[in-house]
Amino acid sequence: MLARQPGVVGRSPALRPDGDPGQVDVVVDFAASNPALIVLLVFLLGFVFFAYLFVRRTLTGLRDGFDEGYRGK
16 A cells, blocks of 8 residues: 555646656645635635726726716816
8 A cells, every 4th residue: 555645635646757746736636635725715816806896997987977077167
């Protein structure tokens, strides 16, 4: 029976010619062993994207309001 390292989920990592595991396998194993962290990162990324769109819409609306007010005088 082979000894397993902690955090390795269920597959043996592919090895490059120099003997190191491939980068994709390391990332997949990390994501599979830490699902709560991945959910948190996705939530934070979604929040930042939403905040950017919200601020952008607010500022463009403010600019349009100033332009309409200036043209009305």
